[in-house]
Amino acid sequence: MNSKPLHIRLFDEVFSGTGIWPAVPAIIVLTVVAVIPFGVLLSLGFSDIVVSRGVIVSQELSLRHLATALADPLYHTTFQRSITLALTTTFFCTLLGFPVAYLFLIGGPWVRRIILVLTIAPILTSGIVRTYAWIVILGGRGVVNGVLMDLGLISAPLRIINTPWAVVIGMVQIHLPIMILPLIAVMSRHDRRLDEASANLGASRLGTLRHVILPLSVPGLGTGASLVFTLSYTTFVVPQLLGGGNYLNAATMIYEQVVYSLEWSKGAVTAMILMATCLIVLALFAWMTHLATGWTRVAQR
Amino acid sequence: MSEAGVLSSTTGAAQAAPVVAICKAVKRFGGLTVLDDCSLTAQEGEILTLLGPSGCGKTTLLRCIAGFLTPDSGEILIDGRDTIPVPVNRRSVGVVFQSYALFPHLSVAKNVAYGLRMRATPAAEIATRVKAALATVSLTGFEERYPSQLSGGQQQRVAIARVLVLEPRVLLLDEPFNALDAKLRGTMQMEMRHLIKRLGITAVFVTHDQEEALTMSDRIAVMRAGRIEQLGTPEEIFDRPQSAYVADFVGASNFWEGVAHAGRVALPDGQSVATALDGPVRVMLRPHNLVLRAVGGEAAAWDGTIRFRRHIGALMEYEIEVAGGRMLRAVALRDDTIAALAGGDRVSLGVRDAAACVAFPPA
Numbered sequence: 001m002n003s004k005p006l007h008i009r010l011f012d013e014v015f016s017g018t019g020i021w022p023a024v025p026a027i028i029v030l031t032v033v034a035v036i037p038f039g040v041l042l043s044l045g046f047s048d049i050v051v052s053r054g055v056i057v058s059q060e061l062s063l064r065h066l067a068t069a070l071a072d073p074l075y076h077t078t079f080q081r082s083i084t085l086a087l088t089t090t091f092f093c094t095l096l097g098f099p100v101a102y103l104f105l106i107g108g109p110w111v112r113r114i115i116l117v118l119t120i121a122p123i124l125t126s127g128i129v130r131t132y133a134w135i136v137i138l139g140g141r142g143v144v145n146g147v148l149m150d151l152g153l154i155s156a157p158l159r160i161i162n163t164p165w166a167v168v169i170g171m172v173q174i175h176l177p178i179m180i181l182p183l184i185a186v187m188s189r190h191d192r193r194l195d196e197a198s199a200n201l202g203a204s205r206l207g208t209l210r211h212v213i214l215p216l217s218v219p220g221l222g223t224g225a226s227l228v229f230t231l232s233y234t235t236f237v238v239p240q241l242l243g244g245g246n247y248l249n250a251a252t253m254i255y256e257q258v259v260y261s262l263e264w265s266k267g268a269v270t271a272m273i274l275m276a277t278c279l280i281v282l283a284l285f286a287w288m289t290h291l292a293t294g295w296t297r298v299a300q301r
Numbered sequence: 302m303s304e305a306g307v308l309s310s311t312t313g314a315a316q317a318a319p320v321v322a323i324c325k326a327v328k329r330f331g332g333l334t335v336l337d338d339c340s341l342t343a344q345e346g347e348i349l350t351l352l353g354p355s356g357c358g359k360t361t362l363l364r365c366i367a368g369f370l371t372p373d374s375g376e377i378l379i380d381g382r383d384t385i386p387v388p389v390n391r392r393s394v395g396v397v398f399q400s401y402a403l404f405p406h407l408s409v410a411k412n413v414a415y416g417l418r419m420r421a422t423p424a425a426e427i428a429t430r431v432k433a434a435l436a437t438v439s440l441t442g443f444e445e446r447y448p449s450q451l452s453g454g455q456q457q458r459v460a461i462a463r464v465l466v467l468e469p470r471v472l473l474l475d476e477p478f479n480a481l482d483a484k485l486r487g488t489m490q491m492e493m494r495h496l497i498k499r500l501g502i503t504a505v506f507v508t509h510d511q512e513e514a515l516t517m518s519d520r521i522a523v524m525r526a527g528r529i530e531q532l533g534t535p536e537e538i539f540d541r542p543q544s545a546y547v548a549d550f551v552g553a554s555n556f557w558e559g560v561a562h563a564g565r566v567a568l569p570d571g572q573s574v575a576t577a578l579d580g581p582v583r584v585m586l587r588p589h590n591l592v593l594r595a596v597g598g599e600a601a602a603w604d605g606t607i608r609f610r611r612h613i614g615a616l617m618e619y620e621i622e623v624a625g626g627r628m629l630r631a632v633a634l635r636d637d638t639i640a641a642l643a644g645g646d647r648v649s650l651g652v653r654d655a656a657a658c659v660a661f662p663p664a
Contacts, residue, residue, distance in 0.1 A: 196389075198419075199368075200389060200394070200464075201415050202391075204390055212404060295449075298449060
């Protein structure tokens with residue numbers, strides 16, 4: 001047996017870099033910031049509480065809030081709106097992001113550097129700042145209306161800000177980098193010999209894009225779409241600021257329930273429905289990605 | 302094998318119009334001239350090899366023929382027509398890549414069908430032609446496999462079938478055996494040569510491996526720094542190298558320094574080699590052209606000491622130190638007298654066939 005004292009052996013074991021030990025700091029952080037709050041959320045959602053001076057004084061198990069929420073037409077329209085907004089954002093981010101990633105693939109080192117900088121730079125600015133910028137651009141006296149009126153294309157300012165489309169425009173701009181980055185990761189591993197082989201076999205550039213590059217980008221598309229969907233489904237700042245305060249999506253609903261009406265249990269239930277529906281859509285994305293990447297899972301020789 | 306028949310047919314075709322003709326091709330990358338006034342022709346049904354060390358421009362030349370690169374000047378003709386304006390996907394040129402470049406997301410059958418699909422061939426015709434192409438490379442039954450499920454040799458055959466199914470005018474092979482292990486490489490070289498000959502297709506083949514070039518080719522173009530150093534049959538390249546560079550690159554060579562007088566160079570063993578040069582020369586002595594004999598006390602015209610010996614299967618290789626500390630390499634079939642020679646032994650040296658020695662100007 002090992003004759004070293006217990007504390008030395010324990011020290012050796014912890015810092016040996018084997019087993020579960022290297023993951024312990026992350027596990028502790030996740031427990032504190034994710035698992036415990038989620039437990040609190042669940043307990044709030046499934047109970048009736050009485051709050052006095054910001055402190056819960058009594059708590060009883062109850063499914064009342066969940067039942068009310070599921071039957072409430074306001075919930076139905078709000079979640080419908082949220083899902084539509086998130087899917088529209090994901091769609092436009094894919095539509096705009098893929099060509100950028102393709103440009104990254106075919107571009108030289110300088111084109112690649114510029115794309116990378118232009119993609120990452122917006123992330124360095126807060127989403128709130130970027131959203132306020134859109135107010136300046138899209139507002140009644142904003143840049144877009146100014147230019148259109150100076151060109152004589154319109155006589156009165158268009159109402160862009162405070163419409164659902166303003167929210168979509170803002171959402172796409174905020175989340176586009178999140179779509180582009182995973183695609184770029186896939187593109188930078190792409191073997192350009194495959195494109196040459198495709199051209200040599202008679203494919204046009206479009207044919208190569210359609211039959212070689214696109215199918216091999218599916219993992220990146222899946223990751224990008226999942227991230228963009230999750231973030232835009234649960235976002236709160238953009239709809240709040242560009243929707244003019246009357247654009248209610250799931251996240252703004254939670255905010256109002258918790259901050260304005262102080263209905264914590266109601267907010268907790270809304271948050272749980274948001275999480276559950278989000279997971280369903282993500283599972284759907286994962287399933288579609290799975291179908292399109294069957295070739296990666298064939299039995300290796 | 303009908304190697305003799307192949308050779309005579311090549312000689313016969315030499316008068317016909319070439320399938321591939323490269324005229325004064327020049328390609329520069331930045332300040333670096335990779336192809337320098339390269340001219341070359343490949344005849345109908347011929348296997349032409351571009352042989353040279355890495356960086357000699359052989360792959361660049363191949364990529365110019367395929368259309369992946371455009372030469373800065375010069376012409377590349379296929380069947381007499383200029384290919385430079387023809388886009389990559391319209392050239393009747395099939396490329397087998399070094400890494401095979403099989404589409405990992407497509408099955409074997411779909412990989413082979415790819416080119417036909419791009420040409421909007423009817424589905425029924427695709428099916429029969431893919432079947433025939435896979436039969437040609439003996440891969441019937443592998444249709445539904447994915448490239449990752451195949452061995453290196455099988456992947457290579459898919460790459461060949463994928464190109465052959467389109468019946469290209471010219472087949473380009475870019476070091477296709479590099480990724481294979483040594484034993485399989487030899488088999489695949491012979492298989493590939495038989496296949497290309499059976500189909501009668503014109504092939505341009507790139508390699509840095511001189512043995513592979515000698516095995517595979519009807520003619521070899523030895524390249525050096527973007528130029529064709531010598532173009533000829535494997536026999537001509539091996540037996541009659543036109544420069545010390547070719548002599549050194551193709552087959553191992555000893556270079557013995559001598560002096561030419563009146564059209565002949567005297568070798569130390571008493572024989573002499575004919576040459577057009579005068580003054581100091583370097584004479585190529587192939588290791589197998591040196592004869593070793595054990596010496597006892599008697600004096601030899603040319604002798605040396607064995608410093609090192611090495612078994613190469615049926616052959617023995619010796620490194621012999623001769624006068625002046627120079628080392629010569631000799632190779633002989635291992636028989637009893639040869640096997641009896643060991644390190645430290647004194648041996649007499651002779652040249653088996655003085656006519657097979659070639660003199661070059663000094664370095």
